[in-house]
Amino acid sequence: MAFSFLRILTYVLGLVGTSLLLPLGVAIWKGEAAAVPAFLAPMLTGWCVAITFWLLARGRPRVFDVQHAFGTVGGIWVAICLFGALPLYFSGGFPTFTDAVFESVSGFTTTGASVLSDVESLPASVNLWRCETHWLGGLGVIALAVALIPLLGIGGFRLIKAETTGPDKAKLTSLIANTAKTLWFIYLALTAAQALLLWRVGMPPLDSLAHAFSTMGTGGFSTRNASVGAFGLPAAEWICTVFMLLASVNFTLYYRVLTGRLGEVAHDSELRTFMALVLGAVALATAVECRSWECLGSTLRAVAFQVSSIVSTTGFMTDDYLAWRPAAQVTIFLLFFIGGCSGSTAGGIKVIRWTILGKQLRNELRRILHPHEIFTLSINGCPGRETFVPVVASFVFVYMMLVLATTFMGALAGLDVLTAFTGALSMVGNVGPAFGQLGPTANYGTLAAPLKWFYMFAMLAGRLEIYTLLILVGRACFLRRRVV
């Protein structure tokens, strides 16, 4: 079993190593001599390890079972986060290895919480790599590996299930590799479209690409200290708003649009709730925040951007929401609890879970009034989905427990209550900015090193929807009981 795990791990590392070609090319093009070895060394190491294992593993049977799928996925994510930290550390832009790993975890989990106060001093290639980690982690490196490496086809669905988000995971096509390819193709196409649009409205080409990576992964790293707001391009802000929302919609819906099944998209319960939430939050915050008719346009732009940024768990900013009126701030705060749709690149509890719990609540109330009536819970027009309720309820419970534990850790490290709580929500939900000392203009560099490590755990747990990481930790510690 250990061999199977190592084999998959090395393939994924080889793949992530290959993706370093892009920042490496940029480093050579921009003449950033110091950064070239930082990318080259990890890349070659990754390749060597992958090729060695490929040679060793030829002809060996591929075995996979349920118990190992979760452990494998958790292990791979820990490994790629460490691997992705190498170029950052070697480039010299990060003071300690802890900071480099924090940045890398924050990147791959699409959180976007940076330890740096001045990212503009980093080489362009390093900044691009930071944003690229969002893009790789957004839809999932394992999904990418299954799509690209034919060897992983067998048992691949179990791996992808452990990595994708939401309670209901379905294959789009009969072959899981084709499903993964389709999703990654849609992802690639949307990213390319956004990069081109940003470039058209006047953003420099490299920044366009970096921000497209960051938006589609719903990460939040930027090449500028003041994030998207630094460019002063209203059109670019609107483009980012739209694409942040697009990235937080279930990607299987795009497949349905492409195959002409628009009816299913129109009846998607989660999409409907999501759109209602976003429109409601924008309307509410704009009404609270708008100070005069003249500034309605700019307020709407800023509010729409910030609402999309938080609900999609991206964490970009154009305006400091801590300077807003309290009611508008609370609207933003509530969005921390929601997150995007399942099967998207966004984090958080996910809209579908709230939808299910809401419908269950309605059924409970109706049952009190009509004790003999039978109720069903339908999701996306499919009735009989009551089985999701306990699954979702226990997930929300575990999620909140993790948030509370992280809050306690933050407080232990000396943060105030508001900062500790919102910071925990932000970490577990993969958002990025928080309130208080960790507001949108602050950074995570000042935190104590032990808290940084705990935050890394929280980010990974949030990205892998907790169970995957809990099982990994649990197996290592106390679940080692064998049946026979």
Added chain:
Amino acid sequence: MKIFVIGAGFTGMQLARALVLERNNVVLIDNDPDRVRDASDQLDCTVLEADGNNLEALEAAGIASADALVTLTEDDEINMITCSLVDSVYPRIQKIARVRNYAYYTAADVARRRAKSAMPASRPLYGIDSMLNPEVEAADAISAAMEHGAIGSVIELDAEFGITTLSIGEGSPLVGAPLAELSKLDGWHYLVAFVESNEGATSLPNGRTTLTVGDQIGLVSRLSDIPQLVTYTKTPQEKLRRVVVFGADRVGSLLLARQQKKQHVSLWRRLFGISSGDAFQKLVLVDRDPVRCREAVERFPDVRVLCGDVTDEALLSEEDIFSCDLLVAASGNYELNLVTAAYLKSRGVKKTIALTAHSSYGDIARKLGVDVAVPMRGTVVDSIRGHLRGGRVEAVHSVCNRRFEIVEGYISPKSSVVGKRLQDVMDLGAFLVLLYRSAAGAAYEVPCGGTVLEADAHVVLITHAGDTRLVARFCGRE
């Protein structure tokens, strides 16, 4: 005709009895010794103890010379396979199978249509000429009765014409005058097919017949005219907004599926539901079985499903069932259906429809105050006899507690009535020609005395039950 009937259950016995009365040579086969003994005691026909799907036994009984095979066992699969077996050796024999599984029934229907469009000469699936689904027929009958406001049962003859059974209420202009003078009434152009008086006496009407309050009459009219009929008969009528269906088994769920299809309303119509009028009904389903309830709630999202006993007073008052407009008792327990319908009617439900075991319950149902009784097995026997009547008969419907039959068929070219005027072949009190459509004609018309009967014309007759000679006079015999 020589007819094989496989399965001597209730329907098999009823069918065999009706066929024997019509002087057919019937062979009844069942594998249960007790049933076989009963059947041979009661019926004047050959009764054999054998497995229906045993081809050798069937051959020994002389299936080679049979004209038709009807399979009515409890098992759909045995019914279908028996037909298929016999078809493989004797494709000439007409085969009728009872298929209760709705999925089989619809699948066979789809397969037949596809095959027909691809290869017009193809044999029917499994060699079965007609599949009968008693539940579908019962659900259709209930659905038709509901559509017309549960004022009476409706026999739909084609898409346009039907025969509606209505009771005459207080203040009806039809009361008192002989039927011949009714044509003086404004806009009255309907034909009275049969009259069933308060006391239970039935007759085929003539010009001198007069009607009294409480009589049940069968009226031939366009289906779209049914609301106008009620203005003459003054049958008590209600708007049916809240409908309670009791029983979520086959008939109940087929009925709901039909109602749901009918009432598919858009979101906008639903938002302004007040203006959408009568079409919008609120449906409530009651069943005792939690599993069936769960299935129903998943199948019919717009229907409220209550799990409980329909005789449970607490449940009924809790959900305010007594104030609903229509109760359809469509469970598999036919006696309970009647009792429930009668009870709820007495407690204030405006209209009730009950699914009953067979058409003989019609009388009791009416005496109990049930508005419409839809017989379950009667429909099967009728429709099998329609298929088997031979000659050019298309369909047979029993009315008035099986005392009359409405026969749809074509006039045989060899018939003695061809070329004569209707008034010359009239035999008052024996039969009536209700509708007539000449071979070239597109639609039915109500015939008059001067109508000349042509060969190959389509007629709808009402006769006394079992009067095969009269039917043979019109439609001929094989």
